[in-house]
Amino acid sequence: MKRVFLIVLDSFGIGEMPDAIDFQDEGSNTIKAASTSEFFSMPNMQRLGLFNIDGVDCREGVGEPKATYARMTEVSKGKDTTIGHWEIAGIQSERPLPTYPQGFPKEILDKFQEATGRGIICNKPYSGTDVIRDYGKQHVETGDLIVYTSADSVFQIAAHEAVVPIETLYEYCKIAREILVGEHGVGRVIARPFEGEYPDFKRTSRRHDFSILPPTDTMLNNLKDHNFDVIAVGKINDIFAGQGITEYVYTKNNEEGIERTLEYLDKDFEGLCFINLVDFDMLYGHRNDVDGYAKALTHFDNRLPAILDKLREEDILMITADHGCDPLTPSTDHSREYTPWIIYGKQVKENNNLGTRESFSDIAKTITDYFGIWSDIKGESALHKFKV
Incomplete structure (x- = not known):
């Protein structure tokens, strides 16, 4: 019974992208900002390979990371929650969604x-x-x-x-x-x-x-159409306007999101459990609260072993993000950054660097590939590069 648990650490960027200057985000680096806090501690993510990812230099990498890891590039023209999650699910947006710096007409x-x-x-x-x-x-x-x-x-x-x-x-x-x-x-x-x-x-x-409704089908639709479960935890159901989702639960905070994830790890289903942990962005990134951001990351890292311990033989855990939100820059807005992709499970190679991927959509293509679904959604599958 195959299951994928895809956790989005909302706004956990790992360094400015080459076009960050076009978004007024030059110099943004969310992970580096959080690491300046005395409350920052992520030894479990470190063991998986977080600090071995291309360009991440705020802590030392480990010699033998326990997971496959990569740096993800956003190709869509935006840096917001909707665009980021859509791209993770296989939609590459050529035009940004409208914004209103002067207010609404x-x-x-x-x-x-x-x-x-x-x-x-x-x-x-x-x-x-x-x-x-x-x-x-x-x-x-x-x-x-x-x-x-x-x-x-x-x-x-x-x-x-x-x-x-x-x-x-x-x-x-x-x-x-x-x-x-x-x-x-x-x-x-x-x-x-x-x-x-x-x-x-x-x-x-x-x-x-x-x-707003996604403009095309996503991996969620692909999975549902092939009778797989698509479980949404947190604000995932809202982001996709319920499209392609078979079951959902809302959460109040990161801790509740982690608890619901642990509960689903104990349940029998086949398909995807898609989780958003929003506190990093909502409570700390937008408020330029460096210590709060660091504490939230440390809390997630402390809870990570409980998630890893419950993974079954064919389970794959993926951890990523949808954009950045550097709490040290003067801006309180999202930032145009690379994101991490950590892939872990009994079916996943250890100490395996996939380098810098060309799109968040590689996640979607990899997940549909794992479930044996051919799809015309965007992205390139990395399954053959990490599956043992």
């Missing part, structure tokens, strides 16, 4: 206000915690919705749960999703509920993403 906001019957405040790129600090009081007093964006292709709606019930907020997001199509087809509409009293507002765990 009047015609979009007019349609949204008319449909919801509520006013709009902010309409700027903003930090999610700062926006409720600066606009939360006005929202509570007026009922106007806080609409904001970021460097990513997102339309975010923040609302106090006592002012806008959570299901109503989700309905507003669905309305926005229907409006934001065509040239304004942003990657995600995101519900950002919060609670508390001014000035101590806090975001709740009931965030929900409403993603």
Whole structure:
């Protein structure tokens, strides 16, 4: 019974790509930034080969890594969650999703206000915690919705749960999703509920993403169409708008994501378990919290042996990332970086360097190849280079 567990350490970049300057990300290196913290410790990932990957020089590599490893190049024109995960799943995006550094145009906001019957405040790129600090009081007093964006292709709606019930907020997001199509087809509409009293507002765990549909089939569709299980843990189901997924579970944080992964390791299924651990990006990268980022990486590394111990004979574990988010640069946005690809299992060669791969999509092609599926999705399979 073949199973692949694909874990995305959200935003765990390993150094700037050659075109980083085009994205204003020259010098970004998320792993190196995190490694400057006294709280950074990843001995288990080190044993697998993390620090043997091309270009990773923040720690010494080991003489005999226990896994196959590679450096992944993003070919899609973007550096956001949607584009990154899509490429991992086999879609190479030639054009970036639209972004709104000056806020959303009047015609979009007019349609949204008319449909919801509520006013709009902010309409700027903003930090999610700062926006409720600066606009939360006005929202509570007026009922106007806080609409904001970021460097990513997102339309975010923040609302106090006592002012806008959570299901109503989700309905507003669905309305926005229907409006934001065509040239304004942003990657995600995101519900950002919060609670508390001014000035101590806090975001709740009931965030929900409403993603644009993937433009073509992905490895998820390929697997599902061939009657394999496709299990999504964390925000994976939202990123792919449910396409190609047979079962999903949402998580509140990294620890819950790890716990759900451990539970699926104990279950009988055949196919893919696709996991996103979001805390690195959401809680620490975007807030330039170097120590927090380092602690989160250390926590994952501490929990990794429990995952490795549960792997069965035909299981393959893959660990990668979708972009960078260097917590040491002045920017609080994602960064254009290479990502790691660690491949481990009883069927996987040890001490095997695959060098620098040309696309994140090699992951998708390798996974479909492992399950014996021919597919026209993008990417080059590396299965023959690491399977014993």
